Structures are given as C-alpha cells and as structure tokens.
Amino acid sequence: MERTMQLSQRAMNYPASGIRKMFDLAIQYPDAVKLTVGEPNFDTPAYIKEAAKKAIDEGQTHYAPNAGMFELRQAIAEKYHHYWDGYTMDHVMISVGAMEGLTLSMMLLLDPGDEILVPDPCFPNYFGQACLAGATAVPVPTYEAYDYRIQAADIERAITPRTKALLLNSPCNPTGAVLTKEDILAIAEVVKKHDLWVLSDEPYDSIIYDGVEPFSIAQLPEVRDRVFVLNSFSKSYAMTGWRVGYLLAPEASYVKKMAQLQEGIASCVSTFSQVAAAEALKRTDCVDQMVADYTRRRDILVDGLNAIPGITCKKPAGSFYAFPNIKAFGKTSQAFAEELLEHAGVVVIPGSAFGDMGEGYLRLVFANSDENLKEAVRRIGAYVAKAYPDLK
C-alpha cells in the first residue's frame, strides 16, 4: 500500500534557527572565541543550589500544581507590586522558562490566522511560538537611529484586520534596546485604539546599565487589563538550565486556563527548581554583582569594537548583547560572520538571523570573561586591519 502519512503543517512550517547555523559551523573551529550563546557565563549562586539540594533531600521530588507552587507564586506577585498592587498569587503562573510562558500565552490569546506584531530584529523563537499557536508573527522594523526602540508609529503601520497582539521585549535581545516611558505611553495609545493584547517579554529587566530605570507597559493602569508580563530566573540569577520562568496575567481566570493547557504540555515545572527559585528571590546582591561585571564587560567589548575601523557600536542600555553596525564592509552579515569565524577565529551571530532589519549588523554576547572579550576584540581588529586596510 502506498504510504500517505504526512507530518503536520505546523511541524513543517516551524522555522529553522539561523542562530544554530553559526553554532554548527563553529564546531570546526575549536580554538575560536565564542560570543554566541545568550546565557550568563556565571554559575548559579551557591545559596540557590543549596536550596535545591535541600529540597531534593526533603523529598520535594513530586508533581507540583499546574500553575506552580504557592510560595513561589506569592513571592512573585509581591515582587511586582510596584507594577500593580492588585497582583496576587492567582495572577501568577510558573512556566518552563519564559519560553513556555510565551508559548502558553500565545496559545491562550491567538487563533489560527491571527497576527502578533514582533520587533525586527528580535528573539527568533517568537516566530516558532506563534506558529505553534497557528498564528503568524509579523515583524515591525526598529531602527538604529532610535537606538532600536520600537516606535508607536511603526507598530501602527504594521496593523492589519488580523492583528490581535503586540509583543514588546525590553531590554531587547538582540539589540539591548530599553524602551522609555515616553515610548511606552505612545505604544499604549496604539494598543488601546486597535484593541490589542500585549505580551511584555522582560527576562533582561534586571540587566540594565547606567542608572536607567526599566519601565513596563504593565505599569500603566489604562492598558493593564490587556498586558501579560513574561519573565524568568534564567538571565537575572544565572539559572538557564533550571527552566523556571513565570508570567503575570491581568486576570486570575487567564491563569486558570493556562494551567489547564500546562497539564497537557509539561504538567508542571520541576518542583525542586521552584523551591530554589523562591529562595533566589530572597536576595538581589548576587544579581547586582553580576550586573557590575556585565557593565565592565560591555565597555571592554563595545569600546574595543568602536576602535576598529568600519565598525560602529552603540552602547546597549540593557541585556548582555552588543549589536554593532558592519555596513561599511559591504558584505551580508552572514558572509562577514563567516569571515570572522574563518580568518579571525571569533564566532558571532549575523544580525540577519534576528530578522531582515538585522542585516548589516552582528550580535555579540558579552556574558563572557574579560580575557575572552579582549582577545575577541584583538583578533577582529587584527583581521580587519589586514583584510580591509583602506577602512579608516
């Protein structure tokens, strides 16, 4: 009998990662300096690891409630009272990283055929997450001239009758852009006018520099009823492998619905990871220390890149990503990234992996040692001086 089985359209349409391509190429260059992986280079702070070990020894090894453990949800609700003092445990859902929180909230809010606006360039997983919900992520261009901060007018231009939601990501991966209160006030007007849901993806909210105060659209009472906040312990507490994220919904009934979806996806987040996450929240000194180190590393990398002819790089206001402009080299960002890998021994991600607006840029991660960052700058500088002697 002829075989007629087929994979689902959803699986077939799921976009491949442009980031992985550089990882795969880099395997052939074991001595290359890798500025690619978007995670802290710090180990998880000791007091958090101790809490997990203790939780395991005490038998916290069973299923947890679908929406997450009460103590952790309670602690998160309290942490967000400066956004809205109405948040309670019932507005909080624990997810498998912010990643699953994004997927769950898109599944909650989007139907097949719906569109969700995302910044361009952006974290490429938003496209796959929208695809899982049967929806489409539609890029909204962001510009270097505005420090890559998404502008209300550009959002409004991208709206169609099918637009149902807007995704904001501040501080932004890959650009480090941090939205100002003025940006957000203007965006809130558009959101109200066009009746959109908002997903505010904020996993880098504590990795922010130069005294900049992050401001979230969830802090605006006039749009709060449409805003979901996504966050996680991954970046702030160096806990990427623990897979603990969370979301705050404007109504408890939304969390109840997502908890039902969670039952069929992961059931719950690892119990002892949740206990450790609750312990993590009791302190912020370790976060402050990591941010002090990131600040120094940002300056090593960005100042170093700006001293290389042909490269210009704005200082990111948040996150641990630098997003230099390499248009002067007249190459696609993929071609230039491959050149740096082959001839300079430095692995970076081409900006085009994050969207069309990323063409002409590279993403470099400065969550790395001072020595590696200095060596990367030295190698790129030496290569550019040799290969592009006419650039000043």
Ligand SMILES: Cc1ncc(COP(=O)(O)O)c(C=O)c1O
């Ligand atoms: C912008 C952004 N959102 C969400 C995530 C998901 O992080 P996690 O699932 O580890 O919380 C990441 C991770 O790189 C990210 O960069």
